[in-house]
Amino acid sequence: MGACVSTSRSTCSSKSNGEPVPPPCLGIGFCGPKRTKRTFSDHLVTLQHLPSIPNRVFTNGKSRTSCIFTQQGRKGINQDAMIVWEDFMSEDVTFCGVFDGHGPHGHLVARKVRDALPVKLQSFLNSCQSRQNEPGQTCFMGNSKKSDVGDLDKDGSVEDKLNSLWREAFLKSYKAMDKELKSHPNLDCFCSGSTAITIVKQGSNLFMGYIGDSRAIMGSKDSNDSMVAVQLTVDLKPDLPREAERIKRCKGRVFALQDEPEVPRVWLPFDDAPGLAMARAFGDFCLKEYGVISIPEFSHRTLTDKDQFIVLASDGVWDVLSNEEVVEIVSSAPTRASAARILVDSAAREWKLKYPTSKMDDCAVVCLFLDGKMDSESDYDEQGFSSATLDQSNHSGNAAESDDGQKSEPCLQRNFTVRSAEENDTYGRLAAEVDGDGETVSADDQSWSGLEGVTRVNSLVQLPRFSEERPDP
DSSP states (O other): OOOOOOSOOOOOOOOSSSOOOOOOOOSSSOOOSOOOOOOHHHHHHHHHTGGGSTTEEOSSEEOSSEEEEEEOOSSSSOOEEEEEESSSSSTTEEEEEEEEEESTTHHHHHHHHHHHHHHHHHHHHHHHHHTOOOOSOOOOOTTOOGGGGGGGGTTSHHHHHHHHHHHHHHHHHHHHHHHHHHTOSSOOOSSOEEOEEEEEEETTEEEEEEESSOEEEEEEEOTTSOEEEEEOSOOOOTTSHHHHHHHHHTTOEEEEOTTOTTOEEEEOSSSOOEEESOSBOEEOTTSGGGTOBOOOEEEEEEOOTTEEEEEEEOHHHHTTOOHHHHHHHHHTOSSGGGHHHHHHHHHHHHHHHHOTTSOOOOEEEEEEETTOOOOOHHHHHHTTOOHHHHHHHHHHHSOOSOSOOOOOOOOOSSOOOSOOHHHHHHHHOOOOEEOTTSOEEOGGGOOGGGGTTOOOOSOOSSOOOSSSOOOOO
C-alpha cells in the first residue's frame, strides 16, 4: 500500500548527505526505523501492561479531550466496556471504543475485545512498514492540511491511500480478534459475544469501524449555529435488508418473539436459539455459519470546525434516548467532564419512565470533544468525580478485570430493543399489590421495580415458546 507505521516518534526527512532515508509514512503522524518483528511473548507483555499505559482510560473518568462513564443495569453483571486511548500511535491520533457484551460470558468478551482490539489495530498498521518498498513517497502529519502536501494530493491519491490503509487495518484487526476469541483456551464464546464501535480521530480525519447495535453520533452546528445531531453509524440489526438477506442465504432465520415484535432476532435453522438481536458481533460462534459475521462496517469522515463532539454509547442509551436528546444533554452539561455521567443518569431516568416493566440495560458512554479542550480539575471535582468516587463507581458496576472465563440505511432515533408502550400495557395489567406502607396501589402506580422478572437481553440461549404456532422461516 505504500504506507508504514512505527512506534518511534522520529519524523521523516529527506537526506542529501548520503545517509539512509527512513521509510516514508502515510498520515499516521510519524515514522522511523524498521523495528524487529514482535514475538508472541512481546504481545503478552503489552497486554499485561495496558492498564499502566499513559493516556489510556478505560474506567469511569476523563482524559484531556474526553469523558467516559458506565453504569450497571438491572440484568446482572455489567457487560459493557469502553476505552479512550489518546496519543494512540502518535500525538494527534485518538482511539475510542464502546463494547457491549451479551450471553453468559459477555462481560469477559467485551473486556477482552476492549484490551486486545486496539493492540491488533496498531499491529496491522505497523506491519505496513515491512511492506514499504516504494521509493519517492512523502511523509505528512496526521493533522496536515491538503495545502501542506502540494501537488501530491491534487488527485486525491494521498487521502485515498490513507483511507485504504485504515480500512485494511480495521478489517484485519477485527478478523484477527474474532479468530483469537474462537481459539481462546479459557473463554467460551459459543453463545457469548460483544458488539464493537471503534473510531480513530487522526487530525481532521475520522475513521470508524463497527459491528452490532452500539451507535456513534456527532453534535455539530448548522448554518444557524444551532446544535444538530448527525448519526455516524448504522445499528446493524438482523432485519436490515442486506443483513437479513445474508442470514437467510446462510440458512439462519430472522424473526421477532410475540412479546417483543419490534426486536428481530437471529435463530438457528432447526432450533429456537440463541435469539441474537444483532446481525454482526464478535463471538457467537454458534451462529457464524448461519449469517452472523464479525466483518466491520467502515466509514471515513472529514471533520470541520462546525463539528463539536462525538458520542459513542451502547444500546442501553439508544433504547430510551434519541440522537437529538443525546446531543442536547451533552451540549448542555454544566461541565464537559460530567457529560458522560449526566447522559447515563438521564438514560436511567428514562428507563424508569418509559419501560417500568423492563429491567434497565447496562449503559456505557464515551464523549470525545473535538476541539481538544476539557474542564479544569477543580470543575471536575465539583461534579462529584473525585478519584475515590470514580474507583468506587467502577468497581461496583464491573466484574474483576479478566479475560479468562450499499443502499442508504435508516437513521434510527431509538434502538428499540425493549417493549413498546402497548406491550407494556399488556404486561402491566396485574392484580393490585400492597406497598411497604400497607396502601393498595394499582399496577399503573407501581414503582420502577414492579416487574423484576422481565428482562430484555441481546441473546436468549434458551427460550420458552409463547404459542404452539411456529413462525415461518
